[in-house]
Amino acid sequence: MTTIIVLLVFAMFLGGIFTGGYTSRYVKRMEESSIWGWITTVDHKRIGILYLISGGFFFAVGGLEALLIRIQLMFPNAKFLVGDEYNQILSMHGTTMIFLVAMPLLFALMNAVVPLQIGARDVAFPFLNALGFWMYFAGALLLNISWLFGGAPDAGWTSYASLALPDYSPGPGVNYYVLGLQISGIGTLMSGINFLVTIINMRAPGMSYLRLPMFTWATFVTSALILFAFPPLTAGLFMMMFDRLFGSNFFSVTGGGNVIIWEHIFWIFGHPEVYILVLPAFGVFSDVLSNFSKKRIFGYHSMVFALVLIGFLGFMVWLHHMFTVGLGDVANSVFAIATMAISVPTGIKVFNWLFTMWGGRLRFTTAMLYASGFIVTFVMGGVTGIMLAVPPADFQFHDSYFVVAHFHYVILGGTVFGILAGVYYWWPKMFGSLLNEKLGKWNFWTFFLGMHLTFFPQHFLGLFGMPRRVFTWSPGYRLELGNYLSTIGAFLMLIGVIFMVINVLLTLTKGAPAESDPWDGRTLEWTISSPPPEYNFAQLPLVRGVDAWWLEKMEGNEKMTPSEPLGAIHMPNASHLPFVMAVGLFISGFGFVFQTSEVGAIGLIVVIATLFIRSFQEDHGHHIEPLELSEKGVNH
Amino acid sequence: MKFVKAKLLMVIGMLTWFFTGCSNPALSVVKPSGEVGKMQLNLIYLSTAIMTLVTVVVAVIYIYVVIRFRERPGDTHIPKQVEGSTVLEIVWTVIPIILLIILAVPTVSTTFQIEKRPAPSQHPVQINVTGYQYWWKFNYPQAGITTANEVHIPAGRPIEFVMQSHDVIHAFWVPSLGGKRDLEPGRMNRLILKADKPGTYEGKCTELCGASHALMNFRVIAHQTAEYDAWIRSMQKVNSQAKSVLAKEGQRLVGQNCIGCHAIRNGGYKVLGGKGPELTAFGQRTRIAGVLDNNPQNLRAWLQNPQNVKPGSRMPSFAHLEKKQIDALVEYLESLKGSSQ
Numbered sequence: 009m010t011t012i013i014v015l016l017v018f019a020m021f022l023g024g025i026f027t028g029g030y031t032s033r034y035v036k037r038m039e040e041s042s043i044w045g046w047i048t049t050v051d052h053k054r055i056g057i058l059y060l061i062s063g064g065f066f067f068a069v070g071g072l073e074a075l076l077i078r079i080q081l082m083f084p085n086a087k088f089l090v091g092d093e094y095n096q097i098l099s100m101h102g103t104t105m106i107f108l109v110a111m112p113l114l115f116a117l118m119n120a121v122v123p124l125q126i127g128a129r130d131v132a133f134p135f136l137n138a139l140g141f142w143m144y145f146a147g148a149l150l151l152n153i154s155w156l157f158g159g160a161p162d163a164g165w166t167s168y169a170s171l172a173l174p175d176y177s178p179g180p181g182v183n184y185y186v187l188g189l190q191i192s193g194i195g196t197l198m199s200g201i202n203f204l205v206t207i208i209n210m211r212a213p214g215m216s217y218l219r220l221p222m223f224t225w226a227t228f229v230t231s232a233l234i235l236f237a238f239p240p241l242t243a244g245l246f247m248m249m250f251d252r253l254f255g256s257n258f259f260s261v262t263g264g265g266n267v268i269i270w271e272h273i274f275w276i277f278g279h280p281e282v283y284i285l286v287l288p289a290f291g292v293f294s295d296v297l298s299n300f301s302k303k304r305i306f307g308y309h310s311m312v313f314a315l316v317l318i319g320f321l322g323f324m325v326w327l328h329h330m331f332t333v334g335l336g337d338v339a340n341s342v343f344a345i346a347t348m349a350i351s352v353p354t355g356i357k358v359f360n361w362l363f364t365m366w367g368g369r370l371r372f373t374t375a376m377l378y379a380s381g382f383i384v385t386f387v388m389g390g391v392t393g394i395m396l397a398v399p400p401a402d403f404q405f406h407d408s409y410f411v412v413a414h415f416h417y418v419i420l421g422g423t424v425f426g427i428l429a430g431v432y433y434w435w436p437k438m439f440g441s442l443l444n445e446k447l448g449k450w451n452f453w454t455f456f457l458g459m460h461l462t463f464f465p466q467h468f469l470g471l472f473g474m475p476r477r478v479f480t481w482s483p484g485y486r487l488e489l490g491n492y493l494s495t496i497g498a499f500l501m502l503i504g505v506i507f508m509v510i511n512v513l514l515t516l517t518k519g520a521p522a523e524s525d526p527w528d529g530r531t532l533e534w535t536i537s538s539p540p541p542e543y544n545f546a547q548l549p550l551v552r553g554v555d556a557w558w559l560e561k562m563e564g565n566e567k568m569t570p571s572e573p574l575g576a577i578h579m580p581n582a583s584h585l586p587f588v589m590a591v592g593l594f595i596s597g598f599g600f601v602f603q604t605s606e607v608g609a610i611g612l613i614v615v616i617a618t619l620f621i622r623s624f625q626e627d628h629g630h631h632i633e634p635l636e637l638s639e640k641g642v643n644h
Numbered sequence: 645m646k647f648v649k650a651k652l653l654m655v656i657g658m659l660t661w662f663f664t665g666c667s668n669p670a671l672s673v674v675k676p677s678g679e680v681g682k683m684q685l686n687l688i689y690l691s692t693a694i695m696t697l698v699t700v701v702v703a704v705i706y707i708y709v710v711i712r713f714r715e716r717p718g719d720t721h722i723p724k725q726v727e728g729s730t731v732l733e734i735v736w737t738v739i740p741i742i743l744l745i746i747l748a749v750p751t752v753s754t755t756f757q758i759e760k761r762p763a764p765s766q767h768p769v770q771i772n773v774t775g776y777q778y779w780w781k782f783n784y785p786q787a788g789i790t791t792a793n794e795v796h797i798p799a800g801r802p803i804e805f806v807m808q809s810h811d812v813i814h815a816f817w818v819p820s821l822g823g824k825r826d827l828e829p830g831r832m833n834r835l836i837l838k839a840d841k842p843g844t845y846e847g848k849c850t851e852l853c854g855a856s857h858a859l860m861n862f863r864v865i866a867h868q869t870a871e872y873d874a875w876i877r878s879m880q881k882v883n884s885q886a887k888s889v890l891a892k893e894g895q896r897l898v899g900q901n902c903i904g905c906h907a908i909r910n911g912g913y914k915v916l917g918g919k920g921p922e923l924t925a926f927g928q929r930t931r932i933a934g935v936l937d938n939n940p941q942n943l944r945a946w947l948q949n950p951q952n953v954k955p956g957s958r959m960p961s962f963a964h965l966e967k968k969q970i971d972a973l974v975e976y977l978e979s980l981k982g983s984s985q
């Protein structure tokens with residue numbers, strides 16, 4: 009049945025691609041529709057919005073899963089969600105939140121902001137940018153339709169062998185994990201490369217590396233981490249895929265494989281991934297704190313250095329996730345010290361943030377509230393991280409609720425607070441209207457208190473002997489209060505999210521239009537209208553120092569000095585090929601999930617066909633002429 | 645700042661509640677009953693102290709900054725644009741490094757210390773642990789006995805758990821004695837623990853291992869040395885022959901239905917299965933399958949529907965047996981005790 013549907017869809021697509029469409033009138037009408045505009049867009053600002061919408065959608069999904077988990081764990085011996093069903097929810101919650109929520113929401117901010125911050129008209133490879141998004145979306149969809157067809161992955165977001173091998177997870181569940189992550193992971197890798205090249209090549213005149221805004225720096229380091237961390241994941245997922253689909257024995261002990269290899273590969277990717285999630289948030293906080301303190305960032309150079317150092321050390325510590333594997337006292341000690349070392353650059357950042365605020369004029373907008381809420385929360389998560397780096401202590405903490413508390417403090421307190429701060433801060437730039445500050449404050453306080461109420465007691469649950477990933481617990485071990493509070497906290501966070509949703513809906517329907525520089529900003533994105541025109545900058549600006557825009561404002565200038573005369577602007581053409589390619593990958597992934605290689609191959613043919621078309625397509629983009637610009641009110 | 649105060653109060657209140665409310669010493673990292681657990685707790689306290697210091701310093705600066713430099717109504721001054729301060733930046737690089745060294749030295753020394761194998765003079769006991777999807781096998785190579793889900797140890801002597809997994813990765817955790825080691829298929833691991841005093845300590849599987857991961861419990865029962873030796877002897881000389889008529893019927897039914905998976909020693913069986921937990925002296929155990937209290941009623945429930953107790957359990961259901969047959973099985977299994985010589 010599925011095969012037939014897939015074949016039909018495929019035939020339609022082939023027909024569409026090769027015959028030039030159904031009828032030209034139909035094609036025309038389609039091309040004029042706004043949905044088609046979104047599907048074919050290669051504009052970084054619109055792609056940013058696409059990331060934001062899909063990341064937000066999956067946040068709702070992952071959040072729902074979290075609530076189900078907390079409902080089951082509220083009371084001992086509950087029967088609401090048990091056994092394998094619970095494991096599916098738990099695995100999907102983790103996988104969704106990390107790969108389908110945190111990453112894309114960060115990409116949303118990077119896409120929306122980085123080209124503007126460096127004074128560029130787009131990213132280096134707009135086509136690749138669209139392809140990265142659609143691949144992420146195809147992978148995300150593939151992962152989530154597992155709920156409807158055959159059951160979701162149930163081996164945890166880490167998917168350790170041999171639990172994830174067919175002998176112990178026989179259904180299609182883990183296949184979805186392997187293929188969904190593979191597809192979206194390659195999309196992420198592309199986007200990472202894209203941002204690296206963009207930041208290296210597309211900076212406006214005068215924007216030297218040491219004048220980059222902190223968020224751009226964070227994106228730069230993050231992209232480098234993606235470049236080095238995702239290939240191990242890709243390789244590991246391929247091995248797992250071959251073990252599951254084609255009977256190889258990389259991880260299967262009976263076939264001579266080794267289960268520890270997967271753990272190594274996973275964490276060689278997984279630990280840098282943690283920094284991939286948190287460094288962009290650091291960047292957001294640096295920009296937001298500096299902006300609302302009305303001061304330049306304290307110790308810019310050491311902030312940059314700390315970012316790079318954290319990124320570098322992030323590759324040297326993966327073994328701290330594996331202290332209990334039994335790799336020996338020497339290995340454990342070495343990695344313990346390396347892990348502790350990371351706290352030094354992180355500490356530098358925290359104190360630099362504090363001293364950025366010191367002596368400033370602090371304006372507590374919602375974005376600023378999130379940024380300052382982050383400092384306390386993240387410090388609490390960071391110090392438990394150092395406690396976990398002590399191997400003998402980790403023997404007690406490992407895989408207990410203590411760890412759950414720790415990583416939710418850093419991921420929520422770091423990444424999610426960062427994303428929310430960024431969304432409140434850059435919303436006017438993305439959508440041209442300001443989010444409501446009053447609702448924003450309600451949103452912050454409920455979410456913030458809910459977060460602490462949920463996760464603070466979990467430290468104690470861990471110390472009192474509650475392992476993680478359990479679907480229930482027994483009464484009589486002092487776990488009652490902690491679990492109860494934790495569930496209440498989760499619902500408080502839900503209320504916070506509802507405030508956010510109301511805020512967004514209200515703002516989209518009747519938000520007041522935002523000026524180009526609503527926050528008295530410091531960086532280049534605030535020099536252009538909100539939202540910016542398609543080409544961002546009519547004339548590329550000339551950058552004269554850190555906080556380029558602030559510098560000009562302090563000297564009494566009302567706009568940036570242009571670095572070029574007004575001329576024709578080259579823009580990339582929209583293209584539907586990224587979308588088609590992602591559809592092909594989706595079909596292919598779906599086929600392989602059910603081990604029907606024919607469908608898998610058909611999907612791959614679609615991909616290769618589009619690759620072929622793209623390679624031989626002469627697409628030089630188009631130009632926007634100065635005449636058109638002046639019609640739109642840009643003066644020479 | 646109202647919120648900071650409220651939050652501090654909340655945190656302090658919760659802390660005191662948690663600590664005064666105190667955990668259950670049978671399952672608690674903060675109330676260890678063994679040497680290893682105590683060493684680990686000391687490190688936990690040391691790192692907590694250092695980290696609390698750091699957190700407090702940050703919090704104090706933070707609260708000060710937030711209160712002092714908050715924008716007042718009508719204030720429009722432009723703050724001084726400070727670039728940085730080399731001295732300050734060196735200070736907050738060097739002080740953390742010193743703090744880390746203070747933490748790192750005992751960390752490394754304890755890391756090595758707890759892996760050290762005990763000297764023969766300490767009379768260590770070796771116990772081989774094998775993890776199976778949702779149960780634990782404990783084998784005493786020196787004494788030649790095997791049991792499941794409940795491991796008896798002598799207090800005061802170091803125990804070397806040599807562990808391996810039969811299927812997926814599990815992890816062996818007895819919070820009150822000290823943590824924790826993974827059990828991997830195809831790889832041997834060692835964990836050395838010691839109980840200071842007799843008592844019952846709860847153990848858990850802490851690596852996601854499938855549907856009933858949450859229910860993969862075990863118990864560590866520590867005895868005085870004499871009592872422990874007696875237990876070993878009683879296990880070695882166990883007599884598993886049924887005494888009552890009903891139990892005899894049960895013994896026969898076990899031979900028909902169960903012995904392919906379960907072993908019962910000295911019960912006259914020719915086969916001793918290994919797919920399920922050893923049932924020798926099953927009547928002595930405090931729990932069934934690590935979950936239910938061991939009594940006839942629960943045993944009946946277990947035999948009729950193991951998946952209802954432990955989702956995904958690999959023990960088949962025996963609901964098809966007649967009630968009388970189940971009664972016979974229960975009677976026989978509950979009569980299995982170690983020999984009282």
Ligand SMILES: [Cu+2]
Nearest residue numbers: 814849853860
């Ligand atoms: Cu287990």
